[in-house]
Amino acid sequence: MCAHYESPRDKALLKKHFAINLPSELAKRDVWPGYQSTFIRRHENADVGDDAVPPREALLGSFGLIPHWSKDDKIARHTYNARSETVAEKPSFRDAWQRAQHCIIPAQAIFEPDWRSGKAVPTRITLANGEPMGLAGLWARWRSPAGETVHSFTMLTINADEHPFMRNFHKPQDEKRSVVILPPDLYDDWLQAGPGESGVFLRAWAADELQAL
Template sequence: MCSHYEAPTPRLLAHTFGIDPYEQGKLDLWPGYIGPFVRRAEQVDHDGAVQMPVEALSGSFGLIPSWSKDTKIARRTYNARSETVAEKPSFRSAWRLAQHCIIPAAAIYEPDWRSGKAIATRIARTDGELMGIAGLWEQWRDPGTGEILHSYTMLTINADDHPFMRNYHKPQDEKRMVVILPRGLYSDWLKAPACESMEFMRQYPADRMAVAV
């Protein structure tokens, strides 16, 4: 599970996705914080053509379903287990509607318990590129003000047999990892229908991940 990650710089985000520079506040993100996510563009011009294939939006790290009374639920919905995402009330609507997004991350943080105590460890791609984490997005309307707030969650899979990620979290706990997409699958994930979503739930190669300072 990933509850702490580092957003990329606006310049790296813009370069990776071919979008205009994106204004980002905090780069060090925890559940409930506001961070960037990328989805298929919904903007169209007067001729009906899409202006950009993707767009970056700000949202809460932690998915807030439309039926939630407030935003506190984001503290518990920052990760969605791919095995049960279609069934859980908080996630099933976004999954059924294929509201796919990519959460850009310069690095993720996981606890290393091999010394007997939790040591927060920064993990990044070995090639220095940003991680494109598969996620789901949602929008929530504040019942008091009527304002719209976007939110997102990271999809996770089992990592008990992953040569790298099995070293993290408590020894007795199931090992989990976020779904990191190869760059060549970004477009495919964003446009995939719900019936194909599970095909993207794969482990990222261990030799492409490393502890980073």
């Protein structure tokens, strides 16, 4: 499970890699559950036929999905990762999954604990080529008790027990999990995919294209 990641801070890199117009406020570098950070979704007016409307838009939202029925935003501390095996059933995630509210989460690195020494060693994981990651996620819109519209998002995860790289993290007795890194040429496919097409994108990234620092 990924509870800590590093958000890219280079505006030019973000705009070039993800083809987005950035929010006026950039996310903090280190992101934890409940923090505000950047996520990318298909623009809500992308299908109106106006060439002036970009296909993608970047928004700030809470890291940790807040379902529409939640009474407050504290649930975000527990909903930052969604297991692919149960996402369609869990009350916190099923509406966003059934509606295919797909998003991409820009990340320069993720952090996981390496337990091979017998102690938890926080480890920074990046792509070996130095490019930012586009992580597969789901987004939601919540109306706070004060009437404010709040966006939020969660990272989708898959089993990594047999993954040559990701199986090295977390406690030996725990199930190994991994975020889903999307190939850049599939960003728009993911954002446009319907509910029945979501699962085909949830695949492991090649171990030799990841590095631990």
